[in-house]
Amino acid sequence: MPLSFSMSIPELLAPAGTMKSLHYALAYGADAVYVGLPRYSLRVRENEFDVAGLQEALHITRAAQKKLYVACNIVARDSKIDTFFKDMEPVLAMQPDALIVSDPGIIHMVRQRWPNQVLHLSVQANVVNSEAVKFWSAVGIARIILSRELSIEEMAVIRQRCPDVELEAFIHGALCVAYSGRCLLSGYMSHRDPNQGACTNACRWSYTAKPAQQTVEGHIIPIQAPAPLYLIEEQYRPDEWMVMEEDEHGTYVFNSKDLRAIRHVEALAHMGMDSLKIEGRTKSFFYVARTVQVYRMALDAAARGEAFDPNWLLALDDLANRGYTEGFYDRHAPAELQNYETGSTQNSQQFIGEIVGQDAGRLRVDVKNRFRVGEEIELMTPAGNHRFILGGMQKRDGTAMEVAPGSGHEVLIPIPAALNLTDNHAMLLVRCA
Numbered sequence: 001m002p003l004s005f006s007m008s009i010p011e012l013l014a015p016a017g018t019m020k021s022l023h024y025a026l027a028y029g030a031d032a033v034y035v036g037l038p039r040y041s042l043r044v045r046e047n048e049f050d051v052a053g054l055q056e057a058l059h060i061t062r063a064a065q066k067k068l069y070v071a072c073n074i075v076a077r078d079s080k081i082d083t084f085f086k087d088m089e090p091v092l093a094m095q096p097d098a099l100i101v102s103d104p105g106i107i108h109m110v111r112q113r114w115p116n117q118v119l120h121l122s123v124q125a126n127v128v129n130s131e132a133v134k135f136w137s138a139v140g141i142a143r144i145i146l147s148r149e150l151s152i153e154e155m156a157v158i159r160q161r162c163p164d165v166e167l168e169a170f171i172h173g174a175l176c177v178a179y180s181g182r183c184l185l186s187g188y189m190s191h192r193d194p195n196q197g198a199c200t201n202a203c204r205w206s207y208t209a210k211p212a213q214q215t216v217e218g219h220i221i222p223i224q225a226p227a228p229l230y231l232i233e234e235q236y237r238p239d240e241w242m243v244m245e246e247d248e249h250g251t252y253v254f255n256s257k258d259l260r261a262i263r264h265v266e267a268l269a270h271m272g273m274d275s276l277k278i279e280g281r282t283k284s285f286f287y288v289a290r291t292v293q294v295y296r297m298a299l300d301a302a303a304r305g306e307a308f309d310p311n312w313l314l315a316l317d318d319l320a321n322r323g324y325t326e327g328f329y330d331r332h333a334p335a336e337l338q339n340y341e342t343g344s345t346q347n348s349q350q351f352i353g354e355i356v357g358q359d360a361g362r363l364r365v366d367v368k369n370r371f372r373v374g375e376e377i378e379l380m381t382p383a384g385n386h387r388f389i390l391g392g393m394q395k396r397d398g399t400a401m402e403v404a405p406g407s408g409h410e411v412l413i414p415i416p417a418a419l420n421l422t423d424n425h426a427m428l429l430v431r432c433a
Contacts, residue, residue: 015034018048025289039087040106072101076106102125128147152264168275171259205235262295269299278291290316348431354427370403373392373393373401373403375430380426391414
């Protein structure tokens with residue numbers, strides 16, 4: 001029997017590793033933002049949110065009538081269990097809109113000390129069926145973030161069988177080769193545990209595969225002839241071999257493409273998904289703004305019953321990415337999921353400057369990357385985007401210049417004709433050569 005659902009508009013949930021990213025997420029249309037304390041969330045790097053930062057973030061989101069969720073989703077060791085109550089007391093005293101958790105021990109501790117705190121179950125818990133949803137709901141979890149290994153059809157079944165539990169799904173960002181992030185590779189290669197928030201993204205590195213065989217003593221050694229076993233060697237770790245089986249495909253054997261599920265936004269809304277989540281707490285504020293802007297357009301168009309706009313795909317292509325996939329939402333050939341050619345990011349458009357003010361009919365630009373007079377520039381704002389040819393540029397003292405050399409400079413450019421720019425959080429982009 002086909003499944004049927006009534007239309008609802010999910011929350012658009014954005015990442016923020018910095019206060020600036022939080023501001024830009026809200027300006028470009030996020031309904032909620034998630035952040036994390038470095039000691040207890042899965043993003044230690046580029047995380048500005050100490051206790052004082054969380055207090056400020058809550059003030060900002062509440063003033064904007066938006067929500068703030070705090071990630072506390074590590075797989076905790078006893079060393080962190082021992083400090084949990086003391087460290088989390090000032091955080092949960094602020095009453096964030098939700099705490100994102102995965103470890104049963106942490107869930108148990110929060111329920112003991114803060115029984116009224118709203119809890120969301122992290123994707124790290126790997127929920128893939130309706131009975132698991134019911135189990136976690138019964139122990140007091142308000143929202144389940146579903147595993148990224150589910151198809152659209154499987155999500156729809158869970159939604160129908162669990163109508164009274166909030167469900168959240170990832171729609172954009174980096175994917176792991178491990179099951180929803182439960183990866184040991186970084187810990188094995190560089191002794192930085194992904195499940196403690198210190199992932200080095202070892203899955204993105206370049207590896208060389210060598211044929212191997214097992215000796216009578218049980219050792220695996222490299223050989224010259226083809227063999228059923230292979231050893232892999234990471235580019236910067238010569239002679240540190242790991243055993244694996246490999247086919248004729250290339251070098252970046254763990255390197256998943258990035259998730260881009262914008263084609264599925266309407267379907268997810270129709271099935272009654274409560275929240276759609278963008279990954280990227282270590283990404284730039286420009287990345288956060290652009291992804292939120294595009295997915296906001298897609299959600300609003302779905303609400304109005306409008307057709308899918310292919311320009312949304314092009315806008316996301318312009319972001320740095322490792323190639324895109326729709327992940328497990330649809331069936332794909334392996335080459336559509338993995339990038340076997342390169343571990344580096346690629347993009348066709350570059351973020352060149354942040355608008356930091358206006359001065360006598362000119363825009364003050366904090367330069368991020370090189371650009372020059374005569375190039376076609378895109379001005380990105382929360383109210384919409386505008387393209388124009390840059391006709392001139394000046395230093396702060398009024399001296400004319402042809403080239404903005406790069407980060408660390410501030411320049412003045414004329415406000416494009418017929419444009420009444422009143423938005424904060426505006427940025428400049430240029431097409432890559």
